[in-house]
Structures are given as C-alpha cells and as structure tokens.
Amino acid sequence: MKILFAGTPKTSSIILKNLIDLGHDVIGVITQPDKKRGRRAIESPSPVSEIARSNDIKQYKPTNLNDLEFKNSVSNNEFDVLIVVAYGKILPKWLLDLPNIMPVNIHFSLLPKYRGASPIQSSLLNGDTETGITFIKMTEGLDSGEIIHKDIIKIKENHNKLSLEDDLVNLAIINIDKLFSKLSDKKLTLIKQKDELATYCSKINKEDSFINFNMRSIEIYNIFKAFIEWPLTKFIHNNIEIIIRDMYVSDDISNAKPGTILDFSKDGLSIKTIDSAIVITHLQFPGKRTIGPKDVYNSYKSFFFNN
Template identity: 35%
Template sequence: MNIIFMGTPDFAVPVLRELIESGKHQVTAVVTQPDKARGRSGKLTFTPVKELALEHGIQVYTPEKVKAPEFVEVLRGIPCDLIVVVAFGQILSKEILDMPEYGCVNVHASLLPRWRGAAPIQWSIIAGDAKTGITTMQMNEGLDTGDILLTEEIELTGEETGESLFDDLSKMGGPLLIKTIEGLEKGEITPVKQNDEESTYAKMLTKDLGKIDFSKSAVEIERLIRGLNSWPSAYTYFGKKMLKIWEARVSDVESVGNIGEVVRVDKESFGIQTGQGILQILEVQLEGKKRMKTADFMRGNNIEEASF
C-alpha cells in the first residue's frame, strides 16, 4: 500500500519507523510542520519526523497550510492509498480526507472518546484514570470524532509521569497501526462510532496550568505533578523564586496545619499542608538551579515548619 505520513513531534517517530521497517508498505511522502528557528542563532531545525524521513530518503513536504489549494494539488500527484496522521498539528480538509481509497487513519494516544484533543497523555494522569491506551481512528472533519478502528489498552499504576507514559504509548502506536492497515486491506475491521456523550476534552497544556493550588487535595496535586513532568512542570514559589516540584507523594500522616504551610520536615523531604492531606516533596528545582532531591535542596536552604 502507498502511504502518505503526516506527523511532527517525537511521539510520531516510532510510528513512522515501524511503518518504514515493516517492509510491507511504501511511504511515498512525509508531510510535517515547517522548520523552526531555535535559540539566539535563529538556526532552522527540522521536526523529529522530518529528520527520520530524510534518513530514509523519503520526500518531505512542510506546508504552512496543508489545506491550501496549491498543496492539495501537490498531494493529488503523490501515489497514495492511505494517509496516516500522528500528532501532525494541522486540521485536514474534507477534500484531503476523501482523497485516498482507504481514507485517513489517525493514531491517537487515548481510548477514544475519552481525551479527544491535544494533550491526552498528560490529562489521563492528571485525572487519575485507571487505564489508557492507543486508538486508531478513521478520520472525519471533527476533532478526534471519527469511527474507532482498533484500540490497545494499558493499566496505569499511579506512578507514571507524562514523560514515561508518552514513551510507553509511542511504542504501542506503530504495531497497532500495522495491524489496522492489514485489517483494512482484508476488510476485517468494522468501524465503531464514538459515543459523544462519553467524550472528554484534553485541552492544550500551558505553563500556567502548572501553578500548584494547595487548596486542592494532596492526591490531586500529586497527579498534577506527575502529569506535567517533564513539561510544563508543576511549580510553587520559595521566597520570590519559582520552585518546580518534580516528585512528591501523599503522606499517610494526618493533616495538622494551614493550607500551603510546611507542616512536616525530615531528613529526606518536607510536607506541605493541602486542602486534604499532606503532600511530601521529594524532588525539586529552584529557579536557576539543577533538579535535585529534596534532601540536597534542604542542605542549602533552611526549611522549617510554616516557612512557605
């Protein structure tokens, strides 16, 4: 099968690699976001997907707007039975969706219809979901609203971070895509419509989302810390400096103080009173400093009860 692959970030790379290395299909082109200027030098850098495609000698296109009429005509000239979309970052027009014989298949990092949208991995952790997974979906004009083709689930242990779950799910996407393509070719997949009433929306992450509200429960804050690790990260303030919290746990000690105050200090950590329970802080990063265990941070900073 001739396939056009549309994707941009690191998450899409293992899926494209699986598609290339399967040897069963021909990736006739890769479409990704335009190169971006980085740092003070302004040097243009390629997207992770573009780098992989060029390593394998695949033609790469970087349109500002994939829906632009002139680029749609470019797509029409590329041999294509199927378009695969993985975290591409642009919305496809109906004209493009209807172009290939087998339509457009999206690899999405959630169990749809739960967590439609931009950041499903992080929100599944923040919400305390018991499971998540990968869905392959027949795309339509809506936002992650197309018919479900195949899914693969994993149980969540309550220890995952946004980064670790990102890695786990990205490895699952490629094999599920290959299985989906084979099923479509053989006519063995029956698309299943999504139940819109069960849908949730995974809004885009922002830095402001990481500001910790200690009036919330320790359980909620601990999930926020894990979900936003490694970006944008959860944070509070130590004096006038931002203090990122990279790791924490819910203490089994009963609440004893005012919300937002340090109420328990030991050699390895300190505990902050929340709206419900104490949050024990295990790893931090003070503004301008490196990440470190809380024990190391306390050696250079005086942390006493009621000091925050």
C-alpha cells in the same frame, strides 16, 4: 499499501520509523515547518522530518495546508492510506479525501473519551486506571471519526506522561499489523463513536502548571505526573516560582493549615495539603540546576522557614 504520513513530535517519529523498518511503502511525509528550539534558538527540523530525511522520503512542510503549491504537489501522489499521528493542525477535507482507502488517525485515548490535544495528560490528571489507543477513520470533526480498532492498557501508579506515552506508542506499534489487516478487508466494519459519551481535552498551557496546597495530595501528584515533561509543576513561596522535580504523597494527618511546612530534613520538604501532605525531594529555583534534599536542606532552610 502506499502510505502518506503526517506527524511532528517524537511519538510520531517512532511510529514512522517502525512503518519504514517493517518495509511499508511510505511515499511522503507531512510535518510542521522547522522551528527555533533551545536557548540558542537554532532552527531545527521536527523529529518526523529527521526520520524522513535519513530515509530519503519526500517531505512537505507547509505553513498553510490550503496553499495551492502544496495542494497540487500532494495531490499528484497515488497512495492508499493517510496515517496521522499528532501532526498538530486540523487537516482540510481535500487532504482527507485523497487516499484510495481512507485517512487514519492514531489517537492516544479510548475514544470517545478525551477527544483533543492532551489525552495522555488528561488520563493522568483524572487518575484514570486505564487508557489506550484508538485507530479511527479521520474526518473533519475533532477525533470524532468511526473506530477501526482500539486496544487498552492499564495505567500504573508510577506512570507519568513520558512513561505512559512510551507504552502507548509501543501499543500502537504492536497493533499496526491489525490496522493494515483490517484496512485490507473489503468487509471492514467501522464502529460509530457515541457522541453522547464524548469528553474533550484542550491544549496544555503554562498557567496550568501552578498548584496550591488547598488541593488534595493525590491531585498534586497527578499534576506532577501529567506535566513532568512540560509545563512542569510549580508553586510560589516567598514570591519565588519553584519547580517540583520529584515528590511523593505522605499520609500526614496533622491539623496544620494547607501550605504549612511540616518537616524539613535531608529526606525532603514536607508541605501540608488539604487532606494530608506531599514531600518534595527534588526542586529547582529560577535559573538554577535541579537539587536534591540534602542541598535544599543545607542551602535553603532559612528561605523556607522565614516566611
């Protein structure tokens, strides 16, 4: 089958590379335009763009998906399947209508649960015990197309956004052959999603990263795991924004007020929550490097206790 691929981040690039390594005929790639990245704001291509370049695959980087030049160029291609993995924009109908067989979206949740931009983070935030991948026939609606195939994975207690994402990408790769086998079957049965069971997840914002200690400890821990890559987990102390770099939940049962510092030692900073406590082992102050419990204890004891 001839494939046109649409994607942008690292997760997409891993799946693209797998398709190439397996010998699939990827005739072109649609990805986001180069962006300025890092402190030096150097313009850099997306991870998908880099994989395409290293394999001499034609690239499209439209700023407007309805641009006439882009539309004419893509429409001149003959291909069977459009595979979309985290491209970053809603694709117009004319593009979805181009493939001879169908457009396929690889989504990192068990649809119709978590339609939208942050399914991995949402599964962690809500403390789910399982998630998975869903291959759907793409439509103009938000992740609402008919289901081609899905597979389930258990969410481990120590899963965070990065590790769960890695496992879901691997799960998608394992199921790629099943996808193409089903697409080759002229008697393929698609399963309509039950819209009444649909839940939605929005794009993550910087403001979502702030916690307060009136939350339950497990809620804070789930936020920490979900936002470990971005936007990180933060709290305010003495009007300073502090990033939690590592932590765990403690079973403290004291009657102290939420936000009270219960213990401060070379093992970590214990802070009371509404139901127990969390222990912060690594943190980061603005403009500073991440520091561990011994450095925090030796350098910031007065900061945390003079409040």
